Amino acid sequence: MNNVTEIIISPEATIRDAMRLLDAGAQRIVLICTPDFKLLGTITDGDTRRALLRDAHMHDAVSSVMNTQPLTVTGETTRDQRLKLMKEHDLTAIPIVDEQHHVIGLETLHQAMQPEQRENPIFIMAGGFGTRLQPLTDRCPKPMLRVGDKPMLEHLIKQFVDHGFRNFYISTHFLPEIIRSHFGDGSAWNASIQYVNEDQPLGTGGALGLLPADLPDIPLIMMNGDVLTKLNYAQLLCHHVNNRFDATVCVREDEHRVPFGVIETENKLITSMVEKPTYRYKINTGIYVLNPSIVRSVQPGQRIDMPTLLEQHRQKSKRIGTYTSYDYWLDIGQMKDYQKAQKDIDVYFKAEKEDVSR
Incomplete structure (x- = not known):
């Protein structure tokens, strides 16, 4: 009132x-x-x-x-x-x-028209060596490579902020001082940024064990820092909560068309013949929503990958779900991906800015 x-x-x-x-x-x-x-x-x-x-x-x-x-x-x-x-x-x-x-x-x-403010922690993995992008990553962490006019990690943080998220944790390992000196405490982006450093690489899930114990008792969004996407994080979070998942893996549909006829056999006899079939898969985008119980299950210093962590909880009858995204998504793992990002950034991220402002 x-x-x-x-x-x-x-x-x-x-x-x-x-x-x-x-x-x-x-x-x-x-x-x-x-x-x-x-x-x-x-x-x-x-x-x-x-x-x-x-x-x-x-x-x-x-x-x-x-x-x-x-x-x-x-x-x-x-x-x-x-x-x-x-x-x-x-x-x-x-x-x-x-x-x-x-x-x-x-x-x-x-x-x-203003984004709803959300207190959910955002945990970004930014500690990799980026060896497939050498020599660009010889003296620069991969998430700090510039895409357009700013580092890819800055695009990522700004997109979260535009959607109402403000509490960030960044996991570092390779050349952490470059990331820290650029972002500081995050205030320049209307955000709060804290850092955890992996003395030794702990796998895609191990850094969860380094997070502070006083995280708010609400779902956390975790993702890799070398991804460009127009994913609506608010919709992802809503999907996770509404379905009462303990963890949600963001996936996207991919397909592979075999350019030859495929023949399956058993005991040297043909059991099926399919001409140039198309196989469809759901691939992991490296974006997750995790309930506090999943986050707290990782011990400090524990080395574990995310698929292993989630499979352990699935076997304990935890609800591990998926969210299928049809939004723009690019994993910048190789030089051709980095070159594609330079072409895509103006088109897709300018559109994202206009969508948020509307």
């Missing part, structure tokens, strides 16, 4: 009173309510202009010109749904009401 009480007036107030509130406020709407905040109607600049053109007087009661059937939403309406309604009806604000039609808030277009 913080942004609402100052724009609420009684039905006995005058049109002049409403116009003063409209002139003084930034929401461009006034709510007409009973003393217990039951919404009776709304009035905007357009309503007052139309009323005066109909020869209404400034001292007339605002109830005589208010919109008695304003569009409203409830507390259960999602931000995306509210934004869609405001865009469809060309509104800059929409009242939020309870079941009895009492005002409990006001959603503005500006608020709806």
Whole structure:
């Protein structure tokens, strides 16, 4: 109600009173309510202009010109749904009401377009040697190689921040000082960044054991620092929570077409013949959502890969699920991938920025 009480007036107030509130406020709407905040109607600049053109007087009661059937939403309406309604009806604000039609808030277009702030930790693996990209990685950690105008790790962090995430942990090993000196505490990106360093490589899952014990008791997103993607992390997190998974592996569909006929045999006899078949797979993108119980199961200094860690928990009847992404994704593992990233970055990441701003 913080942004609402100052724009609420009684039905006995005058049109002049409403116009003063409209002139003084930034929401461009006034709510007409009973003393217990039951919404009776709304009035905007357009309503007052139309009323005066109909020869209404400034001292007339605002109830005589208010919109008695304003569009409203409830507390259960999602931000995306509210934004869609405001865009469809060309509104800059929409009242939020309870079941009895009492005002409990006001959603503005500006608020709806801001990313929801999320406290979930983001853990980025940035300690690899990047040997397949030598000599570029001889004196530079692979995630710090520039793609376009900034390091690929910076693209990654900025994308998370644009989607409302702010709490980062970065695992380092090879040339950690380059990463630390560039990002510092993360404040330049409106984020908080802490570092854990692997004295010895611990595998794709071992660095989880180096995270602080006081992490919030909510799911953590973990991923490799050499990936470019337009993945919607908020949707991934929502999918994980809604399905009550203990861990979620983000996957994407890939296919391989064999350019020859494939013959299968048994005891030298042909059992099937398929001409140039196409095989489809789900491949691991290196992006995970992990519940705290999975994170805490890795001991400090333990060397373990993520597939092994997740298989151990699957055998203990933990719910290990998948999320299939159809978004842009590129694992920069080889020189040809790095060259492709240079071509893709402007097209895909400019589009991502526009999507977030809308």
